[in-house]
Amino acid sequence: MLSSWRARLGWSAVRLLLTVVVVLGVFGLFLWGLGRDPIKAYQDTFRLNILNPRGLAGVLARMAPLLLTALGVAIPFRAGLINVGAEGQFMMGALLGTWAALNLEGLPMGLHLALVLLAGMVGGALWAAVPGVLRARGWVNETITTLLLNYLAPLVVGYFVFGPWRAPELAFYPQTPEYPASARLPLLFGTRLHLGFFLGLFFLLAYAYLINRSRWGLELRTVGGNAEAARRLGLPVERWILAAMMLGGALAGLAGVAEVAAIHTRLKLDISPGYGFMGFLVNWLAFANPLGILIMAFLIAFIASSGFTLQITQRLPYAAVNVLMALILFTVLAKPLAQRGKR
Amino acid sequence: MAETPVLRLVDITKRFPGVLANDRVNFDLLPGEIHALLGENGAGKSTLVKIAYGFYQADSGEIHVHGKKVEIRSPRDARRLGIGLVFQGFTLIPAMTVAENVALFLAELPWLVRPKDLRKTIWEASQRYGLELDPATPVWQLSVGEQQKVELLKLLLAKARILIFDEPTKVLVPHEVENLFRVFASLREDGYSLVFITHKLREALTCADRITVMRQGRVVGTVRPEEASEESLLQMMFGERLVEVAKAGTGRVPGEPILELRNVCTKPIGTAPGLEDVNLTVRAGEIVGVAGVSGNGQRELGDAILGLLRITRGRKIFLGEDATHWPPRRLIQRGVAFVPEDPLAMAVVPWFTVLENLALLDPRRFSRLGGLALDWSGVRQLLRAGFAKLGLNPLPERARAGTLSGGNLQRLTLVRELNRPYHLVVGLYPTRGLDVRSANAVRQALLSAREEGKGVLLISEDLNELFSLSDRIVVMLKGRIVGEFRPEEADLTEVGRVMTGAGVVHA
């Protein structure tokens, strides 16, 4: 049984590799068609983002929000729920975290930061609780509501950023005042790498352990695996649905507040280049498997960072990297799913 | 008989994994007749008509339509030959109107749909056969009886001449049944040929021109109603098993009541009946069997006891306490165990391992460090001890539940459910679809539960099983308990008669 498991892992590795080769080939042709040198572009990307320690740190810094939003999708997924709302939960986490950052100043260093992060988690959890309650009650499907709330969240943030919390000294660019030092996540080694990455790793490990080993993980997976059986076993199905949504929201919210507290240091509207959606895809590519999430988060983070390299070295708009991301997804999606038997 | 049958099935054989559903079945349908197909659940009636409709392919045998041999590979082929089937679960789109549902299946629908014309066509057809229906009503607003009319309309307007109904009366109330039979009669007048499946003797006797009885995948015989009686049909349906049954009745005196239902009512959901004024007591050391044709409220009875279905009136007393509105969890903790009909759907998580599924017995019991960890060695112990207690070899602990056979899954469920402190076992068709050995293992487990002084409620449609295990048998029909028997005093014919609604006995 173990050997077949290894064989399967080996096969997925081969398939992943093939996918990467195919996609790089197609994107290379694409670059070539645009009059760029694909070989050099790939060389630069690799050199600047993997071999260069600063570049690698940048990739890891991007992994932080991706790990957390992917987990924010993975936990509800294990309970049989589809959370497309990590993007909104990310924003709301940043919002409530900012409230704590700006209003609880004066607290001791560590305590303030802890409260800011906690507030971020609460923000994301509350935002996710709305679809959670609606689904648990059997009123509205969570896919629709989480999706809708994604577009409400930036508007709520916008209200505060343009209105009551707007920093007076910056008239042209609407954003809040800077986080006080006691509310910032420390950057490490003078790079963009910050504590959020380790928070992400910590929660990934916690997820990997708890989902498979703890009583809560067992019950949550039972609700997702067979809701009818869970009901007949007397498990509180509705409560688990709500809990899974809120836990997921909390982690996506943490991603949001960590991103602001470490990188941007102020709340503004463009703090997310779609981290919530990317997290959805990371989880989807990894099928909620912890190791898979780690690998896919790295891959997506690497691609996102490559966008900047291409911008500088090839004079391509940053958004061009989305084409690369889409090509990977198309290739993966076009494969007959192994999951098909699971239905 | 000079007439050529419009439909003739010759030596049809169909095998499903583990079951021979049809064994060289011969059946013919004459022009302008109503032909009843009678038999117990699992006799192979549904399979036979689905083969005629192209829904299944026969392993061997021939189909002749109007005297010509034909190949029917899909429902589309069948419809082209003028064969229509009304399924038990309907094939209507609830969100669409009657007119739209009918139009979808019209052979010559113009590209432009004129609602007025459509409504007129439907209205005319429905008037002709007394199927009063408003074409503009969305189907989800219709009662089950009305939905059946829509299905029939669909067939008529699609120009089917051979109409097959799979248990059409199962979901209907009595006056709707009368209506349906009147419709059948007027269709016969117009030259349609009809087949309908039933297990109610009376319906077959009153409505059909000929009755074909099936038992265990074979045709027992075809008779005319005027030559048949309820007794002779029952004899055909149940066969020699009427004699061979070993009866339980040990004359043991049961103990204190464990579960009492007093005038319990529930709301009907969809096509399923609600419970109506159910009174039932299960005592310690007693097996109470619940007989009935499936779909007459047995599942609802089980769910009401397990706390999964809200009791709208009446009371449920468990161990002397009012448990009417206890949630499932509380009932389980107080000692209600449940053995389901289909463990894969109702009791286990398919991609969990045996060990994980076993831990679901009570995750709290195995939780360590306040839930942070689980005591897997405790679960392993249970696996070994539990299986040993049932005299079985333990299943491999890492096997995924989804890969296990039905029998092994049921053993897993038994080990899980009967290894906690419990006082009452509810078995909901626990041996359905199991091989003989696994079924016996389940029965043995229920018997030893009785020996230990537990109460057992056994819902089953296998009369043999009920007669050989139960101390008492109650019969359910349309959500009510309509009869009560002691196996040693009753015989299968009597119970069968009550089950099929032939006569109501009050014990």
Add this chain to the structure above:
Amino acid sequence: MSWFLSWISGAILYAAPILFPTLGEAVEQRAGMVNLGLEGLMLLGASLGFAVSFGTKNPWLGVLAAAGAGLLANLIYAWLVVHRRAHQLAAGLALMFFGIGMSALIGKPYVGQMAPVLPKYAPTGPQSLLFRYDPLVYVAFLLAPLFWFLLFRTRFGLRLRAVGENPAIAYAAGVSPSLIRYIAAALAGTLAAVGGAHLSLGITGTWSEGMTAGRGFIAIALVIFSRWNPLRAIVGALIFGGAVVLQLQLQARGIGVSPFFLDMLPYVLTVLVLLVWGRGVRHVAPASLGRVYFGTE
């Protein structure tokens, strides 16, 4: 009063680019597919339409190019979803990323440029100066009843809705669910891209990255708000257009009301509408929406 009239006039103008994708998505969802890629399709249409209009000096060729590109791009989505049985949400997001990326590449040389825009025409009447629109606005508002007719009065529409409700039953009735879904996706892709092109060629006359500003997602919300009915989609689009214009007007007058509450209107309304129907939604939303159809046996 003139303020009010110009508000109405503006609302109609801004309703058009959102009405196109909403109508397309309504048809697509009626066929059982939810497509999160609208935003990408709109951007693709906006940039390609602009580029072609700039190069050929003919805005109509721009619209045509956008329509073709949207159609082709959405066929990728349809192929993934119908043929490869891919997850609809994931396939939609992939399409979104594709559109965002492609539009940025296509549009890069044209940032800050002006292209020939669509000519404006007015109906005759007293307010004709105020209510001058390019033809696409008229097309958008004519398409709504046309699509209603298509969905509810034609055989094709009946079959399309049947596929969205229950592909197995549709198949049993002799309909090919795959073909229907390809056609629906082709329509939706075309319309979404035309909506984007209308934004760049009918309203702004310029291209900037990400200029659709989430309209692709608002369209999805509007589909739900309008209960998958093309006629009600007009109402939804007008509410959205009205909110956009009101906010522009308030900004122009320097009134310090936050625009964000206005922007929230469509979403909040949609969530409320969903809540108010409660369980009623079951019979309104296409029943097979988002599910993979594996065929019969």
